[in-house]
Amino acid sequence: MRGLLKEYNEALLQYTQLSALPEPENYNMKSLRMWLRNPDAGDFCISGTGEQDTWGALYDEEAEEPFLFRQFLTLLGRLLWPKPPEKGDWDLVATRPPRKIDGFTRWVADEFVPFHHNVSQYRKRRRSRRSNDVEKVQATSSVPVEKPKRRKKRDAHKTLVTYSEHSMLRFTSAFSTVAACLLPTIGITVLSKVHGTNNLLFCLAGFAVLFSVGLIFLTSAAVSRVEIFTATAAFSAVLVVFISAPTQIVVS
Incomplete structure (x- = not known):
């Protein structure tokens, strides 16, 4: 019983670790199937009853891309409306x-x-x-006829194009940092030019909503709601200074 229980626990832990691994992205799987169909690349190098459907329906044509x-x-x-991630039928x-x-x-x-x-x-x-x-x-x-100048000829065997995840993360991090610096500055500039309590309140509410949406969209899913409420309250506290009109002192 001890030996069987140990084997069962080990298998259960392995299954838990494998289940925690992410699924392959649908776009990458589509690119792989297109590469396998390409005569200059994979050229249907995978065949057989069970192997050909490992990465999806290999012999089915992909849907055509719409116009640009x-x-x-x-x-x-x-x-504005993100698409939920698609899950394939493959067990990968x-x-x-x-x-x-x-x-x-x-x-x-x-x-x-x-x-x-x-x-x-x-x-x-x-x-x-x-x-x-x-x-x-x-x-x-x-x-x-004069031929147009051509660029250097690329390697004919290069049939895949890769995009670095590190470059994308660096770009989005830089964009988020710049947006976080510009949003308070723009809010202060607009509120300093607006007159009237009602207009100031509407602008304050709009900038607070825009700031909270930016927090949700530009930060990771690990950010809690408490942190979002705290940051939005601090941002609103900075802008609320422009609502209180200065006291006028009349000297006779």
């Missing part, structure tokens, strides 16, 4: 430890980086079409 303008509108919409885990990141960093990683990648690919395809048109014109015309 619609992607831009979706990008702005996700900034990521080896990196789970990290709690703020909503702004999550938006940059899940929405802005894919949009930036699609824009880069669109520009690359346009340059490729232009160069092909120039070659066709030069082949059919006797007048030599």
Whole structure:
């Protein structure tokens, strides 16, 4: 009984540790399936009844990306209404430890980086079409046509594009720091120019709401509600100075 109980506890602890690992991101899994379908990359190197569905439906075509303008509108919409993370049917885990990141960093990683990648690919395809048109014109015309200057040729075997998580975290941290410095300054500047108690109260309430939303959106999920209430109360206490009008002393 002691030996069986020890084995059971060890298996239970291993299962608990594995269950705590995060799931792979849906966008990375989609990129992996596209790489496996690419004839110049994976070229369906994984086959078999059970192996081909390990990373999802390998032989099913992915949904086409909408136009860039619609992607831009979706990008702005996700900034206000974030999309819940999608969970796949695969039984996979990521080896990196789970990290709690703020909503702004999550938006940059899940929405802005894919949009930036699609824009880069669109520009690359346009340059490729232009160069092909120039070659066709030069082949059919006797007048030599000046070719546009091309950049250095990249490695043909490089079929994946990676984006550094450290760079994204550094950018979002810098943006959060600048926003935290500018918001009190802008609030003080606006309140110093506004006259009337009602206008001052409306502006104070608006800046307090904006500050609290910034705390929720630009800080990690580990920040408690008590800390949010404390920071918002301190911010409001700084701005409430502009509500009290100076006492006028009349000397006869």
